[in-house]
């Protein structure tokens with residue numbers, strides 16, 4: 001009976017995110033990076049299919065003046081070019097209006113006025129103020145939400161047997177940024193201990209493969225190089241730099257008005 005109740009608790013704990021999380025911890029590398037890339041793809045698909053004409057979405061696009069660099073180019077890869085164009089249409093009109101407004105800014109001055117350095121600086125500042133972004137890249141915002149949601153899913157499920165059986169495998173390791181984020185979000189020391197111990201043992205393993213990878217570059221040992229040795233380089237890069245297109249610090253628009 002007690003066993004049943006435990007199962008029920010686990011079922012309840014396994015919320016909506018379990019299916020995505022399970023897929024992520026069955027893959028390779030950082031599960032949070034994996035999920036963020038996957039959910040970004042879904043988000044963009046949704047944006048194109050359902051929200052290409054949505055007023056709120058267009059307002060966000062205008063506030064951020066498009067998207068950050070990474071997301072612009074991830075988005076550009078989608079085949080629905082008309083959808084992409086529609087999403088940028090209002091932002092482009094707004095930019096043209098803003099440029100028109102800035103052109104009018106110095107209109108009442110004489111050209112010679114701006115030979116005065118102070119006046120020129122002031123003029124430049126007014127132009128830049130007009131053009132500064134006032135919002136976050138909407139895809140960065142989405143990334144931030146999914147990162148937080150799934151990090152908390154991991155923290156809820158940490159003691160679940162099935163979770164641990166996948167998460168414990170050598171191929172899965174949180175990247176450095178997401179490990180730090182998980183620790184930051186964690187509310188109990190025993191959970192921190194669990195993740196810290198796992199992180200250390202996996203990193204030791206990577207370190208072993210990595211040192212073999214380095215050692216076997218010597219021509220005498222080249223034949224001994226294994227796939228595991230080779231893979232360790234990508235693992236090290238991903239550990240420090242996260243997966244491609246996932247850039248925690250670089251939620252490029254994390255500070256509106258800084259561009």
Ligand SMILES: [Zn+2]
Pocket residue numbers: 030031032033034174175176177178242243246
């Ligand atoms: Zn990561």
Ligand SMILES: [Zn+2]
Pocket residue numbers: 067068069070071137138139140141251252253
């Ligand atoms: Zn972005």
